[in-house]
Amino acid sequence: MSTALHRQSITKLIQEAKGPLSADEVRQELGHRSIGQATVYRLLKQGVTEGEFLEVAFPEGPRRFEMAGLNHHHHFLCQECDRAFDIKGCPKQVPKLAPENFQVEDHDILLRGRCPDCSRKAG
Numbered sequence: 001m002s003t004a005l006h007r008q009s010i011t012k013l014i015q016e017a018k019g020p021l022s023a024d025e026v027r028q029e030l031g032h033r034s035i036g037q038a039t040v041y042r043l044l045k046q047g048v049t050e051g052e053f054l055e056v057a058f059p060e061g062p063r064r065f066e067m068a069g070l071n072h073h074h075h076f077l078c079q080e081c082d083r084a085f086d087i088k089g090c091p092k093q094v095p096k097l098a099p100e101n102f103q104v105e106d107h108d109i110l111l112r113g114r115c116p117d118c119s120r121k122a123g
Contacts (some may be wrong), residue, residue, distance in 0.1 A: 006035055007043050011052065019075060019085035020056040020064035058084070058110060074109040080118035087111065 005019045012023060013029050021029075027040045047053035059076060063085055066082050074087040088110070095104040114122065 001108060003039070003043070004045070006030075006039060007047070010040070010047070014053060014067055014107070017040065020066040021084075022062040022064050022082075023082070026065070036110070057108065067087050076111040076113065076115070078118055079112050080114050080117040080122070083115060085115065 009030055010026055013026060013091060023037070023040045023044055026044065027035060028038060030040075047065070050054050051068050054066045054068045054070075056066055056075070056076070058064070061077070061082060066086075070086075072090055074090060076085045076087055077083075078085070089117050090109070094109070098104045
């Protein structure tokens with residue numbers, strides 16, 4: 001498969017994902033035998049440089065990637081399977097949590113727990 005087709009496949013995968021994906025998740029979804037790890041990393045980095053993807057860094061775990069230009073949102077990280085999911089919306093009272101006379105310019109909210117799949121397995 002050509003680099004251009006790999007890039008198209010990665011873009012489609014990230015567009016359709018329910019949350020940001022790690023390079024390993026991208027490679028696994030594409031079929032690890034059809035694309036090398038170095039190629040995945042190179043194409044993800046290229047997508048970030050060109051403004052197509054955003055890099056999402058959580059306090060722990062691998063860097064993940066999502067489409068650029070998405071509306072403001074937050075994430076849920078499953079502590080069992082390590083998958084990340086988008087959370088729609090944002091609590092409007094977040095800026096009010098800052099100390100008096102502080103100006104909030106940006107924020108991130110990361111919820112942690114178990115996704116439905118992992119909750120069923122544990123249940």
